Amino acid sequence: MSTKNLGLRRLRSAAATGLGLGLAAAAFATVATQRHTLDALNERLEHLEIQARNQQQANLAMQQRQHWELLSKAIDDPELAEVLDSYEVPVTVQKRRQYLFANALYTNLLCYHRIGNLTRDEFFKHARGIFQNPIVRDYWYATGHQRASLKGTDEAELGRLIDDLLAQLDDADTEEWWVVGDPCD
Structure with a gap:
């Protein structure tokens, strides 16, 4: 068993x-x-x-294209440009056209950064060159109230970066503008 x-x-x-x-x-x-x-x-x-x-x-590329088309129409037609005139002080037709073009330059730079074609550092360096032009600076100061409404956005942060850059350029005691400022400030 x-x-x-x-x-x-x-x-x-x-x-x-x-x-x-x-x-x-x-x-x-x-x-x-x-x-x-x-x-x-x-x-x-x-x-x-x-x-x-x-x-x-x-x-973003499509929006940038549409933005340029609208600005181009306004640059070419003073009557249309009046629609975009929201500056703090009255400007001449010539100055308005220049501001519209300055807006196009800055918006193009901003778009390049947003789509990843420019790092923040590269954005800063290009902006430092663009803002050497007094008309572009005038445009920037004339549109400050518009940027003030941008809170908590990438565009607002980059706007503050430009504001800081312009303050540093104004305070710099060197003619070598290309070395002024730090994008990490």
């Missing part, structure tokens, strides 16, 4: 081991399938994120 029981125990043990191995194999297959599904979902998510960034850049 003990031989019979030993054989039965071995059979049960083998069956249990086989069942355990079967369960382990099934669990492994399930985990592998889930891992494959997660990998596929992560890949799809990365693709969608890239698509979203590309779409955002395309939208």
Whole structure:
């Protein structure tokens, strides 16, 4: 009888081991399938994120193009330019056209930064060159009240960067304007 029981125990043990191995194999297959599904979902998510960034850049480029078209019309037609005249002090037709062009220069620089073509440091260096022109500076000061309404935005932060730069340029006791200021200030 003990031989019979030993054989039965071995059979049960083998069956249990086989069942355990079967369960382990099934669990492994399930985990592998889930891992494959997660990998596929992560890949799809990365693709969608890239698509979203590309779409955002395309939208910014389209908006920049529309902005330039509107400014061009206003620059060419003094009657249309009057619609955009929201400066703190009255300006001549010539000065308004110059301000509109200064706006286009700055907005172009801002757009380049937003779409990632310029780092913050590069934005700062280009701005430092653009704001050497007294007309561009006059435009900046004449539109300060418009920027004051921008709170908590990237544009507001870059506007403060320009304000700080202009203060540093005014206080600098060097003719070497290209070394004045630090974009991290």
